[in-house]
Amino acid sequence: MSVEPYSALAAGYDRVMEHVDYDAWAAYVHMLLRRYADAPTRVVELGGGTGSLALRLQPMGDYDYVLTDGSDAMIARAREKVAATDVPIRCHTADFTTVTREGLPLDGPADAVVLVYDGLNYLLESSAVATLFGRVHDLLRPGGVAVIDQSTPANSENREEDFADEAAVDGFAYVRENQYDPETRRHETTFDLLVDGQSVTERHVQRAYTLAEVQALLDDSSLTVEAAYEGVTTVPAHADSPRIHWVLCRPFD
Ligand SMILES: C[S@@+](CC[C@H](N)C(=O)[O-])C[C@H]1O[C@@H](n2cnc3c(N)ncnc32)[C@H](O)[C@@H]1O
Incomplete structure (x- = not known):
């Protein structure tokens, strides 16, 4: 979802x-x-x-x-x-x-x-x-x-090492992936989340x-x-x- x-x-x-x-x-x-x-x-x-x-x-x-x-x-x-x-x-x-x-x-x-x-x-x-x-x-x-x-x-270009992370704690888990397009300068972060047993995906777009x-x-x-x-x-x-x-x-x- x-x-x-x-x-x-x-x-x-x-x-x-x-x-x-x-x-x-x-x-x-x-x-x-x-x-x-x-x-x-x-x-x-x-x-x-x-x-x-x-x-x-x-x-x-x-x-x-x-x-x-x-x-x-x-x-x-x-x-x-x-x-x-x-x-x-x-x-x-x-x-x-x-x-x-x-x-x-x-x-x-x-x-x-x-x-x-x-x-x-x-x-x-x-x-x-x-x-x-x-x-x-x-x-x-x-x-x-x-x-x-x-x-x-500069923030989006220089943070390659932060571009994927994950953690799980007390009924909440996430996997985060980032993608940055230097042409459009759109920065997309996708969160695959597990909240109280339910899987959901959130897509965040920034410029x-x-x-x-x-x-x-x-x-x-x-x-x-x-x-x-x-x-x-x-x-x-x-x-x-x-x-x-x-x-x-x-x-x-
Ligand atoms: C990265 S979070 C930062 C939240 C908080 N300032 C902090 O430092 O933890 C960005 C926040 O901006 C809010 N936001 C994004 N677009 C918005 C809008 N058009 N009007 C109000 N809030 C918005 C989101 O809901 C989110 O809570």
């Missing part, structure tokens, strides 16, 4: 992402929000998955935090994780190309918007990335800041955007670029950076 991306993977997503240092990533995003936003309080995370970043980031700034993701299954998993803690995070299903402030449980515009770990790359057309930037602009207050990452062709492509889309957007950093650093990004964190601002009118 073939299913929507993340609908079955949600059950074992945290196992698949065990290698990711969410503590360091949350500390990095918190530092960027402190540096670029004026006393940020209200944070909206887009494409936040099962809430691994949110559960670490919210307490760092005592943020008023709304976690969103386009997948009901990922948000259901996030809700379970949040409910098992005393971290105050409101979880909501929302597609980040259509999300509106009014559609979220918010008392006002966001001081900050966060979207990390490849959410942008799931948008296969440049026009959809432009739409995302418009949505981010509308969620933010004037002077509000967004931290958005992207992976680049590896270059720094220049995203920069051009931002130049045409209503957001300003405060910084573009390589990986989880404050070193300026360049054309061969595998991952880029953009720090964006909604300008004052």
Whole structure:
């Protein structure tokens, strides 16, 4: 059986992402929000998955935090994780190309918007990335800041050794295979999953955007670029950076 991306993977997503240092990533995003936003309080995370970043980031700034993701299954998993803690995070299903402030449980515009770990790359057309930037602009207050990452062709080209892996644990097993086409810059990941005895296949397709492509889309957007950093650093990004964190601002009118 073939299913929507993340609908079955949600059950074992945290196992698949065990290698990711969410503590360091949350500390990095918190530092960027402190540096670029004026006393940020209200944070909206887009494409936040099962809430691994949110559960670490919210307490760092005592943020008023709304976690969103386009997948009901990922948000259901996030809700379970949040409910098992005393971290105050409101979880909501929302597609980040259509999300509106009014559609979220918010008392006002966001001081900050966060979207990390490849959410942008799931948008296969440049026009959809432009739409995302418009949505981010509308969620933010004037002077509000967004931290958005992207992976680049360098990331897909240089990770041959990661291109197949598998694991099995507690009723969940996966085999992952990656394929990258440098011509189209489409990166396909196929997950063959066993979830509670049921076999399912999920196909995830991403597009590896270059720094220049995203920069051009931002130049045409209503957001300003405060910084573009390589990986989880404050070193300026360049054309061969595998991952880029953009720090964006909604300008004052
Ligand atoms: C690689 S996961 C990253 C999740 C989370 N940010 C993390 O670091 O663990 C990408 C996430 O983007 C979400 N996503 C992809 N396209 C989306 C869209 N158009 N709107 C909202 N979420 C989307 C997926 O459901 C998935 O949870």
